[in-house]
Amino acid sequence: MTAYREEDAGTPARSRRWPLLLGIVALALTVSAGGLVWLFQDELFHPFGDVRACEGSDVPLPVVIDPGDAALPADASDVHYVTREGRAQVSFLSSRIPDYLHRASLLPDEAPLFDDRHGAAYGLGDGEPELPEGLCGSPLRGPAWLYGNDSVAVLVERSPLAPDAFPNPARAIVTYALP
Template identity: 65%
Template sequence: MSDSWRAGSETGSRVGVDEELDGTPYPENVSGAHDSGAGPQRLLSCLGIVVLVVAVLAGGIVWLFQDELFRPFGDVRACEGSDKQLPGVIDAGGASIPADASEIHYFTRNGSAQVSFLSSQIPDYLHRAGLVPDGKPLFDENYGSAYALGDDETELPDGLCGSPLRGPAWTYHATGATGPGVNVLVERSPMVNDSFRTPARTVVTYDIR
């Protein structure tokens, strides 16, 4: 085989490998040149999705537990500024608040507590707390008196949160052996003089033992 034929063969082989038929060279590393930034971009996209998911989950958790997270002691009943947590069953003024009590809120400061709640069992609570003896009229002025709050006027003691108490109202007071004792303010029916609203909002102020 002649040297000229061998040289032509080698030249032809290189042309077939390195060039297309029209003489245009094949591009080198076609995929590598364009994918050089794909990895970091994909990683950033994934991180963005993860951050978004975490933010949404965190926001949902905060929304679900916002009362527990932002109320004193994590107690949804406690009003802002309270300095002592009350027990699960609140013993207000010597008797536990009624079993049907709802919308319960309390504020504690300097050894005193104010508790607000709605209940249809106020007469029973007043008897159990010793504010009105059994068999005595609920509105006997020996045990209580009218409170200076006109019809549909409202009042909410300083520090206490929740809905205000509406007039007319009646107040009961019992002096304790070692201090001011207990004061109970109850919504009175605007229609029937010797009855409470049903349910009636009640605010109990007493010393914390």
């Protein structure tokens, strides 16, 4: 006959607690991870894995976006785009809008920024927002000026304080046909 020791009595109960504790910890981690994925789903799951792409886009744009054969300004930030039915709309912030307009051949070098021969006032009041359907990100705010040719249209914020200047940086929305 074997002798019964007091320390053996606690062993089976302790060994049964480990799987239960591990199950509770695993459940808590799973619920936490699921909650974080749900909370940040917009930041985690972008179309084509591109953080610039807005939901509903049907084709990805290249890393260097070049509507009208002029790449977006080097300082472009807060870039977002939506593509559908062979067209793209790209929204961005930049302090180099005049340079972009010249490179895209929308504004001759010698022309003033707000020349009626090369653009037109766009119907937005001061501070009034404009964000085309499907395009995500921050909206463009009025007043605004529209430049364009047969292949590209550029809508740009105009400074509400200085009527002959853009704010620094200015938001622009470029619309063009995809190749």
